Amino acid sequence: MTTNEFTWKVGGAQGEGIDSTGEILATVLTRMGYYIFAYRHFMSLVKGGHTNYKIRASTDREVKYHGDTLEMLVAFDQTTIDENEDELVEGAVIIHDAKFQASTKRGGAVHLCAVPLSQFAKDLGNSIIKNMVAAGASSYMLGIDPSNFYEQIEAQFGKKGAELVNLNKNAFDQGYNYVKEHYGNLQKPxxxxxxxxxxxLLMSGNECIGLGATLAGCRILAAYPITPATEILYWVLANLPKFGGKVLQAEDEIAACIMAIGANFAGVRSMTSTSGPGLSLMMEALGMSGISETPLVIVDVQRGGPSTGLPTKTEQSDLYEALYGSHGETPRIVIAPTSIEDCFYQMINAFNLAERYQVPVIVLSDLLMGMNKRSFPDLDLSRVTIDRGEVVTQAQLDEMEKGAFKRYALTESGISPRSFPGMKNGRYCALTNEHEETGLEIEDVPMREAQMKKRFRKLSTLERDVNEWGVDYSGPDGAETILVGFGSTEAQIAEAMEQLGGATNVGHLQLRCLMPFPKDAVRPHLEKAQRVVVVDNNYTGQLAGLLCKEIGFHDKMDVLHKYNGNPFTVSEIVSHVKG
Incomplete structure (x- = not known):
């Protein structure tokens, strides 16, 4: 290998320890100083069905995508070869379990290396330990010193006793020595x-969301388990109690959302996490947050739909649901992190926005970002700030007569100072009916119109600010072609830009805030462009539709769709642009 990067993948049936094999190598490479992106491909089955774990590693730059090609494949079964051989480059190596007769349509373009992974594990008395045999085989073929793996084995199994540590080292050595003896000429250091x-750090987007929420001051997560958001629940359950927080597993997503609203009403920063089907169930509660002006943070880790759809595959088809869901008209903020570490920063942002504007904030992640990991330098904790918005003080309340507090005062900004339960003279009723300034239910026309205008007026300040942080642009001013995406597509689009280089006059817009829309930051680029290529990870072109609604230029839109559950590849984007 002559480049500064390499790619490796292991695959087999679910339940064979595929993830643990990948996790071991990912952790070792990170500790050795490599930048990595680790990608899990799996089916919605507990056992059986094909699964794989791919690692892309670089010596000198951060990687945010797992790559289009593959240089080494570890196959526990023939299906792994069949499913992944199209990615293999010329001269790639396939290490396969000797228990099956491997075949490939690539012929002599790749090297088949039969290694008795299962037999070694059986001889050691533990069938699942073939993942450590595979790690040893990979270690030799990649030219990685075994000591790096020994350190990881001791760190991972040391607390369980020396016997287990020695067993894993023995398994590792079996794989390492066998490949060294039989296929030493194929080593690719x-x-x-x-x-x-x-x-x-080596973290997933879901872990960054959990950490960001914790450091943002969130002290209650109310949620119902749903793939691919469940890992947020697990991470917070393991860590939030250390900070005095609580995790509430509700009976369903409806209850979870209402619990989060109730906790926020009480003054405790709270959130809920879900995926598309769960967000659908939360829609009535989202309207409740809006009309009662109670802060709320909802994280939606998108997956393939509709209905149960593709629970373990990625998609970005909840955009319209997030923007326009709920009966009636409810002001809300919709933000989309652009990378795994940005999930951390946008959770800080989400809680501040929710309390500053007293609206629901939906954070749109997706499975590609949520359930996969990458390594990156330390997070910048100086960016963690807490803004609780306008809260009436007890001194101000003491000056009021009993019952005079106007929770929904018709202010010029549209933001009315809120009180917390227990504050003297600060009591009010947070109705889900339309109400007047003190919270009493009304149906008269002037007050209804005034309250509606007030609720939507409070985003006017954010509409100005969002042009600064709600979109990123790279490329020449006045680019002829503009690539537009949101969320996790940032990585593939950025790499596509590198490959296109100076051959094409191309710019890249990546949207981080989708409502309110950063019109003033986006419009100039679209006005100058001749062609707008929208990288839309859904069937109907939802992002393109949003651009047309907010900016126009329907005639310039060129939509690249993908909705089969797999992420965009860089080559797909480059080919489409070159057309």
Whole structure:
């Protein structure tokens, strides 16, 4: 291998330890100083069905996508070869379990290496330990010193006793030595990375969401388990109690959302996490948050729909649901992190926005970002700030007569100071009916119109600010072609831009805030462009539709769709642009 990168993948049936094999190598490479992106492909089955784990590693730059090609494949079964051989580059190596006669349509373009993974594990008395045999085989073929794996084995299994540590080391050595003896001429030493002074983080988007929420001051997560958002629940359950927080597993998503609203009403920063089907169930509660002006943070880790759809595959088809869902008209903020670490920062942003504007904030992640990991330097904790918005003080309440507090006062900004339960003279009723300034139910026309205008008026300030942080642009001013995406597509579009280079006059807009829409930041680029390529990870072109609604230029729109559950590849984007 002559480049500064390499790619590796392991695959087999679910339940065979595929993820643990990948996790071991991902952790070792990160500790050695490589930048990595680790991608899990799996089916919605507990056992059986094909699954794989791919790692892309670089010595000198951060990687945010798992790559289009593959240099080494570890196959526990023939299905793994059949499903993944199209990614293999010329001269790639396939390490396969010797228990099956491997075949490939690539012929002599790739090298087949039969290794008795299952037999070694059986001889050691533990069938699942073939994942460590595979790690050893991979270690030799990649030219990685075994000591790096020994450190990981001791760290991972040391607390369970020396016997288990020695068993795993033995399994590792069996794989390493067998490949060294039988296929030493095929070794492909990877480029050497420089170990950083400070260890890099290796995290998923779901973990960053949990950490961001915790440091933002969230102290209650109310949720119902649903793939691919369940990992947020697990992470918070393991960590939030250390900070005095609580996790409430509700009976369904409706209850979870209402619990979060109730906790926010009480003054405790709270959230709920879900995926598309759960967000659908939360729609009535979202309207409740809107009309009662109670802050609320909802995280939607998108997956393939509709209905149960593709629970373990990625998609970005909840955009319209997030923007326009709920009966009636409810002001809300919709933001979409653009990378795994941005999930952390946007959770800080989400809680501040929810309390500053007293509206529901929906954070749109997706499975590609949520359930996969990448390594990156430390998070910048100086960016963690807490803004609780306008809260009436007890001194102000003391000056009022009993019952005079106007929770829904018709202010010029549209934001009315709120009180918390227990504050003297601060009591009010947060009705889900339309109400007047103190919260009493009304149906008269002037007050109804005034309250509607007030609720929507409070986003006017954000509409100005969002042009600064709600969109990122890279490329020449006045680019002829503009690539537009939101969320996790940022990585593939950015790499496509690199491959296109100076051959095409191309710019890249990645949207981080989708409502309110950063019109003033987006419009100039679309006005100058001749062609707007929208990278839309759904069937109906929802992002393109939003651009047309907010900006126009229907005649310039060129939509690249993908909705089969797999992420966009860089080559797909490049080919489409070159057309």
């Amino acid at each position: 990877v480029p050497v990375a420089s170990k950083p002074e400070k260890a890099r």
